[in-house]
Amino acid sequence: MTTHDTRDGVWRSGNRVDLLENGEEFFAAVFAAIAAARHEVLLETFILFEDKIGLELHRLLVEAAQRGVRVEVLVDGYGSPEFSPEFLAQLSAAGARLRMFDPHRRLLGMRLHVFRRMHRKLLVVDGTTAFVGGINFSADHVADFGPEAKQDYAVRLQGPVVADIRDFIEVSIASRGVGSDWQPSADATPMQAAGDAQVMLLLRDNTRRSTAIEQEYRRAIxxxxxxxxxxxxxxxxxxxxxxxxxxxxxxxxxxxxxFQGEPDTQIALTAARSLYRYFIDAGVRIHEYCERPFHGKVALVDDDWCTVGSSNLDPLSLSLNLEANVFIRDEGFVRDLRARLDDLRQHHCKAVDPASVPKRRAWQSLTRPLLFHCLRHFPDWAGWLPAHTPRTRLVSAPVTTRASETP
Structure with a gap:
């Protein structure tokens, strides 16, 4: 197995990568893998709701635990703040563990602590199959949810990189969901090749990997x-x-x-549009996806590099959240991703007409440098935001342990 090191990750050869578009493809593949699990299911997700998707996942996890499979789940305390007693009791009785990252009570009905969230979406089944992407376990990722259903992407992985993902989740379990101590081994135990793709797992945290995902993007660009x-x-x-x-x-x-043309958060579109003139003046083409909210976090460069994961390209993901992306070198996979995105651009997006973007006005000669000054220094400023030692709370555990345990 050939490896190519970067500072924060290791390229693993011999992987198979399958693109999964939207919840219909993703949930079918994930649920089938969990249903067939024989040894362990390790899951980290930002959002897990008790809707039809979350309840089906819950059923499969309970059944897996009941047949002796080790089941470990980590959810974010902001993204997944509440579960019913029945939901938790069934997991506990079956022998599954569910932990919550950085849980906090609501204040006046509002969820706080939006900063420093565990935003990763990772799943490993039996140490042989992994899933990475931007899709949460909630019904708003399938089309029958309606006009607010999200457009999104994930990948299914088999091969040597799965060991990296599994090892990271194990370190994450032991380190209260942060995982900063994880280090990919350049001499990892060989695993049987499953395909021809080179794949690298990269994490973003608030210690030494604070810019790992962003720097890999910039190297490729x-x-x-x-x-x-x-x-x-x-x-x-x-x-x-x-x-x-x-x-x-x-x-x-x-x-x-x-970008999003029908955003689930209006500020996202406003922020992106403030950059349109800067790009259009250089010849960049911009499209807005207007059918429903766009939730994807994917990119490709030339014929042999792409990425899929949880990291947006905004201040939260690049400066605060805990994120996970895989980077892929495989011409066949890049071709598949390009075909999906080309179809999106041609049939489901609106091209931004350069003539419709306001020309730079005189006063912008003063405000634009200020904007870019803020962008340049935001990562450092973000570090000043209130911070604390992250913790996890064991909210569902085997009935022989105490549910209030903090690992």
Whole structure:
């Protein structure tokens, strides 16, 4: 097995990668894997709701635990704040463990602690199959939810990189969901090859990996020769990232961006649109997906690099949240992702007309430098936000242990 190291991750050869678009493909694959689990199910997710998707996942986890499968689940205390007593009791009785990352009570009915969330979406079954992406366990990821159903992506992985994902989750369990102590081994135990793709797992945390995902993006953008295609739900990165994209367009790379046109959070569209003139002046093409909320976090560069994961390209994901992306080198997979995104652009998006974007006004010669100054320094400023030692609470545990345990 050939490995190629970066500072924060290791490229693993010999993997199979399958693209899963939207909840219909993702949940079918995930639920089948859990139903067939024989040894363990390790899951981390930002959102788990008690709707039809969450209840089906719950049923499968309970059944797996009842047949002796080790079941470990971590959810975020902001994204998944409440569960019914019945939901938790059934997991406990079956022998499953469910932990909550950084739980807090509501204040006047509002969820607080929006910062420093556990935003990862990771699943490993039996150490042989893993799932990584942006899709949560909630019904708003399937089309029959209605016009607010989300457009999103994930991948199913088999091969040596699965061991990295599994090892990380084990470290995460032992370190209260943070996982900062995890280090990929350059001499990992060989696993049987499952395909031809090279894959690297990268995490973003608030210690030494605070810029790992962003820096891998920027390395690929600076090396681009022909094409950059980014489809991201929340886009407001730092100035260096913006400059790399604009410079790529100016040297002749075809740069195309897909953003939300019908956002679930209006500020996301407002923030992205404030950057349109900056990009359009350099020849960047912009599309807005207007059928329903866009929740994807994917990108490709040329014919042999792409990424799928949980990380948006905004201040929360790049400076505060705990995130996980996989980076993939495989021409066949990149071709598949490009075909899906091309179909999205051609049939489901509205191209932004450069003539419709307001020209730069005189007063913007003063405000734009201020904006980019803020973007340049935001990661440092974000570190000043209130911080604390993250903790997890064991909210569902085997009946022989105490449910109030804090590992």
């Amino acid at each position: 600076r090396a681009a020769r022909r094409e950059i295609l980014i489809a991201n739900a929340y886009f407001f990165p730092g100035y260096g990232f913006l400059r790399d994209l604009r410079n790529a367009a100016r040297r002749g790379v075809a740069v195309s961006l897909i």
